[in-house]
Amino acid sequence: MVQIRLPENSKIEKGNYYKDKTGSKNLRKVNIYRWDPSTGEKPRIDTYEVDMDNCPSKVLDILNKIKNEIDPSIAYRRSCAHGVCGSCAMNMDGKNGLACTKPHSEIKGDINIYPLPHLKVLKDLIGDLSTLYKQYESVEPWLKTSKKNNEKENLQSKKDRAKLDGLYECIMCACCSTSCPSYWWNGEKYLGPAVLLQAYRWIIDSRDEDRKARLKKVADELKLYRCHTIMNCTNACPKGLNPAKAIASIKKMLATS
Amino acid sequence: MKNDNPLSPHIQIYNWHISSLVSISHRITGIINFASLTLICFWVSYLVLGKDNYEFVFIFLNSFIGKFLILAIVWSFSFQILSEIRHLFWDYGIGFELKTANITGSLVIVGSFILTLLIYITGKNFLT
Numbered sequence: 001m002v003q004i005r006l007p008e009n010s011k012i013e014k015g016n017y018y019k020d021k022t023g024s025k026n027l028r029k030v031n032i033y034r035w036d037p038s039t040g041e042k043p044r045i046d047t048y049e050v051d052m053d054n055c056p057s058k059v060l061d062i063l064n065k066i067k068n069e070i071d072p073s074i075a076y077r078r079s080c081a082h083g084v085c086g087s088c089a090m091n092m093d094g095k096n097g098l099a100c101t102k103p104h105s106e107i108k109g110d111i112n113i114y115p116l117p118h119l120k121v122l123k124d125l126i127g128d129l130s131t132l133y134k135q136y137e138s139v140e141p142w143l144k145t146s147k148k149n150n151e152k153e154n155l156q157s158k159k160d161r162a163k164l165d166g167l168y169e170c171i172m173c174a175c176c177s178t179s180c181p182s183y184w185w186n187g188e189k190y191l192g193p194a195v196l197l198q199a200y201r202w203i204i205d206s207r208d209e210d211r212k213a214r215l216k217k218v219a220d221e222l223k224l225y226r227c228h229t230i231m232n233c234t235n236a237c238p239k240g241l242n243p244a245k246a247i248a249s250i251k252k253m254l255a256t257s
Numbered sequence: 258m259k260n261d262n263p264l265s266p267h268i269q270i271y272n273w274h275i276s277s278l279v280s281i282s283h284r285i286t287g288i289i290n291f292a293s294l295t296l297i298c299f300w301v302s303y304l305v306l307g308k309d310n311y312e313f314v315f316i317f318l319n320s321f322i323g324k325f326l327i328l329a330i331v332w333s334f335s336f337q338i339l340s341e342i343r344h345l346f347w348d349y350g351i352g353f354e355l356k357t358a359n360i361t362g363s364l365v366i367v368g369s370f371i372l373t374l375l376i377y378i379t380g381k382n383f384l385t
Contacts (some may be wrong), residue, residue, distance in 0.1 A: 006264060007263075007264055010265075010266070012266065033265070035262075037262065043263050058366070091265075091270060094272035095271070095272050112270070114270055114283050117268075117270065118263055118264060118267035119265050120260050120263075120265075121264070121265050128262070153265050181267075181268065184267050190327065192378070199371050204319075229347055230280040231274075231276035231278065231358050232276075232277055242355075244353050245353035246379065248350055248353060249340055251348070252348070254351050255348075
């Protein structure tokens with residue numbers, strides 16, 4: 001259901017202000033969404049003054065600096081710091097992306113950091129993605145083949161392999177799905193761009209023998225056709241992939257098969 | 258199990274861009290067109306009832322509000338038509354690259370006003 005307003009327990013309050021203690025002249029204000037499950041309080045926005053003279057170039061560097069030097073209580077996910085693992089996906093300056101690949105110099109004015117949109121918050125910048133993972137499992141993201149010959153590689157022509165370009169690079173960071181208004185309003189039933197791109201990745205794989213069943217499974221008013229080509233997904237993808245196009249390709253396959 | 262954790266903010270904080278704007282406008286103009294078609298049908302059936310009714314409609318449509326209403330409806334239809342053409346190309350699998358989508362989105366917005374103007378001028382010439 002379309003619910004524009006946040007529920008009562010999710011209304012954001014003004015939080016703490018952490019003044020700079022280094023005496024630096026090159027300061028930036030960083031506003032960060034905070035919520036602690038142990039206190040029973042509402043979410044709040046804490047503001048930090050960060051010394052930019054001694055801070056590397058990415059938004060994740062700012063978060064690390066705050067955690068190390070100003071407020072160790074802040075929680076966020078991160079791992080590789082090179083845009084490969086997809087852990088540090090969050091909403092920065094009104095757009096989803098990976099904190100480790102987003103330069104803070106691209107952001108004008110104060111830096112606003114929120115968790116990925118329309119998720120149940122676990123703590124601070126960490127959203128609960130378990131629904132999305134369940135949906136991912138539902139498209140059975142593995143190769144299905146009747147070939148019993150395990151001694152030889154399952155070969156694929158260069159042309160067939162090229163069809164997977166722009167799909168296999170997906171790191172399942174969920175930036176696209178959580179940027180999609182359709183997924184916000186129908187996240188329980190609509191699979192969302194990330195999962196549909198993965199579904200297409202297996203549908204189009206020449207080695208997979210389950211194409212028909214896969215297509216049939218995904219051909220559903222709610223699972224697939226809630227995509228209205230809003231293009232937020234393609235706009236958000238930190239890997240430069242095009243989930244909107246993948247979804248359109250599934251639709252086209254269904255319309256022409 | 259009931260989950261009482263807060264919901265992270267969504268539409269309140271997410272940036273708008275051309276494609277999302279055109280998408281929501283496509284919906285809104287769709288609803289406007291639906292309503293205005295009903296209205297136009299009422300007008301037409303109203304006219305059947307005689308000369309006095311015709312004059313009433315004529316005066317209303319020539320008033321400032323009437324003219325604004327007509328222009329608004331013409332714009333709404335123009336926008337819907339152009340945006341629908343964009344959707345037709347998408348259905349064919351063309352125009353999904355970010356740059357292309359931004360350009361076609363801008364074309365829809367600018368084009369809707371140009372088309373409105375063209376229809377207005379054509380209509381005016383037709384009357385006189």
